[in-house]
Amino acid sequence: MIRRPRRAVPAALVAVAVLAGAVVVAVSAVQLMLDRPPLVDYDAVASALHGTHWNEWPVAVAGGVVGLLGLALVLAAVLPGRPVVLPLATPEGVEADAGATRRGLRASLHDAVAAVDGVAAARVRLRPRKVAVRVRTNRARDEGLAEAVRDAVERRLDQIDFAVRPRPRVRVRSAR
Incomplete structure (x- = not known):
């Protein structure tokens, strides 16, 4: 019997990030339904992303950061931690x-x-x-x-x- 630690910190970080994204989208959607200017302007974001090419450095940096974050989360989930018991x-x-x-x-x-x-x-x-x-x-x-x-x-x-x-x-x- 070797009880391993729970992965609460990585799970909480992912949950907070997803919650923050969902809150921003929900607030923007409600503001659009009330005919108010949205918190995040969809047209501005879409035009900025449409004008960005795959070979530009911001895309490479963002992809590298997201890839490293994903790799860290996968390793935290797969590798065993120190035994608690x-x-x-x-x-x-x-x-x-x-x-x-x-x-x-x-x-x-x-x-x-x-x-x-x-x-x-x-x-x-x-x-x-x-x-x-x-x-x-x-x-x-x-x-x-x-x-x-x-x-x-x-x-x-x-x-x-x-x-x-x-x-x-x-x-x-x-x-x-």
């Missing part, structure tokens, strides 16, 4: 789907790192198959701190028991 290990013979959210895992690992003596600040980042931990300490000497943080992270990962266990990577930076 990471699968947990299940014993053999047991059919169960269980998982932990990335946010929950990050918070749990941050709590484990923050409990280590000598850690002033910590940042936990989840990568595919890796956990990157950056630690800042106020100690003048940071010998042994990286190993203590790595042990704390590994203990927490052992408690959680993921189907694919990420490898921890720890970097310590001394403030002095």
Whole structure:
């Protein structure tokens, strides 16, 4: 069970663009029905487009922009995003789907790192198959701190028991 993120942002952008176009057309149509000057003059737009040739640079630029936008939307729809839920290990013979959210895992690992003596600040980042931990300490000497943080992270990962266990990577930076 690996739940992937929804593609809400690209879908919302496309929906807003289509809605804006529909509103402009509807307002222009209502203004024409009321014998008022339209928001967008159809005759002016049609004559400008009729006078434009396919080999002119505005057409090429507009086509390139629309093509790149379409390609970006197709890639956003097809390529998988980062998993929202990471699968947990299940014993053999047991059919169960269980998982932990990335946010929950990050918070749990941050709590484990923050409990280590000598850690002033910590940042936990989840990568595919890796956990990157950056630690800042106020100690003048940071010998042994990286190993203590790595042990704390590994203990927490052992408690959680993921189907694919990420490898921890720890970097310590001394403030002095």
